Amino acid sequence: MFQQVVRWPDNCADIPTQFYRKGGFPSVCGCIDGTMITIDAPPDTIDNEGNVVRGYEEQYVNRHNDHAINAMAICGPNLEIYAANASWPGSCHDSRVLRNSAIYQRFEIENWRPFPQALILGDSAYPLKEWLIPPLNRNPDDPIEQALNMAHKRTRRLIENCFGVLKEKFPCLNHLRLRPHFAAKVILCAMTFHNIAITVDRDDNLVIDIDAPLLHPEEDLDDPDPEALAERPNNAAERQIMRLRNFFR
Numbered sequence: 001m002f003q004q005v006v007r008w009p010d011n012c013a014d015i016p017t018q019f020y021r022k023g024g025f026p027s028v029c030g031c032i033d034g035t036m037i038t039i040d041a042p043p044d045t046i047d048n049e050g051n052v053v054r055g056y057e058e059q060y061v062n063r064h065n066d067h068a069i070n071a072m073a074i075c076g077p078n079l080e081i082y083a084a085n086a087s088w089p090g091s092c093h094d095s096r097v098l099r100n101s102a103i104y105q106r107f108e109i110e111n112w113r114p115f116p117q118a119l120i121l122g123d124s125a126y127p128l129k130e131w132l133i134p135p136l137n138r139n140p141d142d143p144i145e146q147a148l149n150m151a152h153k154r155t156r157r158l159i160e161n162c163f164g165v166l167k168e169k170f171p172c173l174n175h176l177r178l179r180p181h182f183a184a185k186v187i188l189c190a191m192t193f194h195n196i197a198i199t200v201d202r203d204d205n206l207v208i209d210i211d212a213p214l215l216h217p218e219e220d221l222d223d224p225d226p227e228a229l230a231e232r233p234n235n236a237a238e239r240q241i242m243r244l245r246n247f248f249r
Contacts, residue, residue, distance in 0.1 A: 001192055002189075002191075002192050005192045005195045005196060006081050006082065006084055006188075006191055006195055007083070008029070008030075008076075008082045008083075008114040012029065012114040012115045012118075013115070015029055015076060015114070015115070016028055016115065016118075018076075018077035018078070019077045019155055019158075021077075022077055022155055022158060023152075023153075023154035023156075023157070023158075024150075024154060025121065025148075025151040025152055025154075025155040026119075026244075027117045027119045028077075028118075028121055028155055029082075029113070029115065029120060030082050030083070030120045030121075031120070031121045031156045031159035031162075032073070032074045032098065032120050032122045032126065032132075032159060033094065033123060033156075033159040033160065033163070034070045034071060034094040034097055034125075035070075035163045036062055036064075036066065036090055037068055037069045037071050037086070037176060038066045038174070038175045039067050039069060039175070039176045039177070039178060039183045040176075040177050040178070041060070042057055042060055042067065042180050043057075043179070059090075059091050059092075060089040060091065060180065061090060061091055062090030062091060066090065068089075069086055069087075069088065069089060069090060069180060069183055069184060070088050070089065070090050070092050071084065071187050072084060072085045072086075072088075072094065072097045072098060073159065073162065073163070073191065074103065074120060074159075075159045075162040077158065079158060079161060079165055080194075080195050080198050081162065081191045081194060081195055083102075084187075084188060085101045086183075087184050094123075094125040094126065095125055098122075107120070107129075107131045113131065119131060119132070120133070121133055121152055121155055122156070123135065127233075128233040128241070129233070130236040130237045130239075130240050131240075133152065133240070133241075135149045135152050135153070136149055136152075144245050144248050144249055145245075148244055148245065165194070166190060169197065170190040170193075170194070173186075173190055
C-alpha cells in the first residue's frame with residue numbers, strides 16, 4: 001500500500017502553482033527534510049555466521065545522544081508525503097540518507113522529474129543540485145539572494161509542518177519501543193495513513209496556515225555534511241541558480 005499512496009500524483013500540473021501560493025518560490029515539486037524518531041536502544045545483532053555485529057547499537061545514537069531513526073520525507077503543498085525513507089540510523093546525516101535513497105537515484109541518476117524544471121527545496125544540510133536547492137549563502141547583503149532565501153524559507157517550512165502534523169496524529173512516533181526494522185515499518189505505515197487522511201478530508205486541519213506556530217518545532221539539525229560540502233555544484237546547478245536569481249530580480 002505504501003508505494004501506491006506515498007508518491008507524486010499522476011497529474012502534477014497544479015503542484016508548482018500551489019507551492020508558489022504558499023511561499024512564493026517557483027517550480028517547486030516538494031520540500032525535503034529528516035526528522036528523528038527516537039527508539040529504544042537496539043540489542044546486539046548477529047550476522048549469518050553467528051557473530052555479534054560490533055557498533056550496531058552505536059549507529060543509532062544521534063547528536064542528542066538518543067537512539068533514533070533518521071526518517072526522511074518529501075512533502076507536497078498540502079502536507080501530503082511524496083517520498084520517504086526510514087531505514088537509516090540516527091547517526092546518519094540527512095544528505096547521506098538522501099544519497100542512498102530511491103529518490104536520489106531517480107532525480108540525479110535517471111534524471112526523472114514529476115514535471116519539467118521541478119525543484120526540491122531543502123535546508124543547508126543538503127548539497128546544491130540542478131533539482132535540489134538549499135538556501136543560498138554567497139552574498140548575504142545581496143537583495144536578490146535575500147528575496148530568494150525568504151521565499152525558500154517560507155516554502156520549505158511546509159516539511160516542518162508536515163512532520164509536526166504527522167507526530168500530532170500519530171503520537172507513537174514520539175518514541176517507538178521497537179527494534180529498528182519494525183520501527184521503520186511503523187513510520188512508513190503512519191506516513192501512508194497520513195496521506196490517506198489528507199485525501200479523505202481535504203478541509204481537515206491537516207492543511208494548516210504556513211505562518212501558524214509549528215505543532216512540533218523540528219530541531220535545527222541542518223549542519224552541512226562534509227561530504228556534501230566537498231561536492232562542488234556542477235554547471236547545471238549553477239545555471240539553475242542563475243535562473244532563480246533572474247526570477248527574484
